[in-house]
Amino acid sequence: MANNIYHGVVRTRDQITPNMLRFSLESEALSDFPDGFEGGYVKLVFPRPEAKRPAMRSYTVRSFDRGARQVTLEMVTHGDLGPAGRWAERAKLGDSIVFAGPGPCRSADPSADWFLLAGDMTALPAISVQLENLPPNAVGDAVIEVISDEDRRKIIRPDGIEVHWITNPEPARPNSLLADAVMNLPWRSGRVSAWIASEFANARALRQYMRHDRAVDRDSLYVSCYWKIGDTDEGMKAAKGSDSESW
């Protein structure tokens, strides 16, 4: 991840669906933001007086406007247990926020025969970018878990991509809804490019399914966990590090 530091100001804050807030953050320094990082991420920085280092939380760059020197992020509301969730609920126009980055975007392989994208609401911004950038003749499936039916929204995508919405009003309770939905899809023929990001347990189950049951090779597979039930971001990273299979 690039270590550029941006001192941002909240320019817009919109409740786009019941459980998703969209923020535009402006910073003079964004005039030098590199091209092609939509779908990548920045880390919001939250000072912690009690600790040596600040807490840092990753959020996908949904879009970037160089003229306005603004990045747009979409943040799932999930209460105020963590610094990012707390900030999102309380932030007002004109508030300051420091962020660092950008980190890279792992794109689907455009030469694949078909595409499989799956994720929960935290991955919806990244999946939206991926779908917008697929070749127009792309075919495949996108499985997206949202918190309420009203969180479903129009997504720009090739006609050949079927979107399968799942509603899970309690994403912070252990479940396997996303993994089950993906595993129950008919498997298409040809070479897949799979892109998956979600809560730890579903991401882990899908990583095993793709690698072992479907023999998807590493170059055709991106699986990432974006958060972990009952654990902070730091705890999630520790769990990844001690997992028996590499992420």
Ligand SMILES: Cc1cc2nc3c(=O)[nH]c(=O)nc-3n(C[C@H](O)[C@H](O)[C@H](O)COP(=O)(O)OP(=O)(O)OC[C@H]3O[C@@H](n4cnc5c(N)ncnc54)[C@H](O)[C@@H]3O)c2cc1C
């Ligand atoms: C590369 C990357 C890109 C990401 N992009 C986005 C994005 O665009 N939009 C987005 O909303 N999130 C995104 N995330 C996920 C986000 O970083 C995490 O949800 C993060 O843990 C939130 O930080 P926090 O300070 O609120 O909570 P933490 O301090 O990390 O955790 C506190 C508590 O909140 C719970 N928690 C954390 N996130 C959620 C959640 N989504 N739902 C329910 N409970 C939760 C934890 O289980 C824990 O109990 C991304 C993560 C990564 C790694």
